[in-house]
Amino acid sequence: MSDCLFCRIVRGEIPAKVVYENDHVLAFHDIQPQAPVHTLVIPKIHVESLARLGAQQRELAAELVLGVQQVARLTGVESSGYRTVANTGAHGGQSVFHLHLHVLGGRPLSWPPGLAELGEACGYPPAGHFAGLRWSSLGCSTLGKDRRTRWQLRRRRQ
Numbered sequence: 001m002s003d004c005l006f007c008r009i010v011r012g013e014i015p016a017k018v019v020y021e022n023d024h025v026l027a028f029h030d031i032q033p034q035a036p037v038h039t040l041v042i043p044k045i046h047v048e049s050l051a052r053l054g055a056q057q058r059e060l061a062a063e064l065v066l067g068v069q070q071v072a073r074l075t076g077v078e079s080s081g082y083r084t085v086a087n088t089g090a091h092g093g094q095s096v097f098h099l100h101l102h103v104l105g106g107r108p109l110s111w112p113p114g115l116a117e118l119g120e121a122c123g124y125p126p127a128g129h130f131a132g133l134r135w136s137s138l139g140c141s142t143l144g145k146d147r148r149t150r151w152q153l154r155r156r157r158q
């Protein structure tokens with residue numbers, strides 16, 4: 001697709017720090033890394049999302065997964081471990097509509113992955129009010145190795 005951001009990276013029209021490449025896939029560093037290692041593995045042809053990968057594209061699916069393995073090896077996280085994520089559609093948080101697998105590593109990653117989900121794990125809805133204080137999922141953080149969760153209450157402005 002001519003105006004797709006990642007298609008333009010494949011064509012070399014937009015620069016990217018390439019980690020790995022073969023005939024089918026391209027892997028490059030994410031421009032806004034969320035971990036010391038944050039690489040994206042994409043098909044060289046335009047596929048909108050994981051949901052749009054057809055049953056006839058099995059080989060491409062395998063190439064993407066094998067591309068993740070190569071990235072993990074080349075970025076040095078193969079033995080320490082890493083997370084592979086495919087954000088899909090609106091609720092998945094997809095922002096670039098060219099299929100990509102995120103490879104994240106280089107630090108321990110908490111689970112569940114999203115702050116809103118972490119809020120649900122705390123037993124609270126993602127946002128609300130209590131005793132004149134406002135909480136939001138952004139204030140929910142994981143503390144220490146024992147993975148206790150804590151809600152930071154914020155004073156309401158009004």
Ligand code: 5GP
Nearest residue numbers: 016028029030031032087093094095096097
């Ligand atoms: P999504 O939110 O769709 O799962 O992930 C899209 C990712 O693409 C984001 O992590 C974002 O930082 C990354 N990204 C967006 N634009 C660019 C770009 O121009 N270059 C690179 N290398 N990464 C980008």
Ligand code: ZN
Nearest residue numbers: 004007046098
């Ligand atoms: Zn594309």
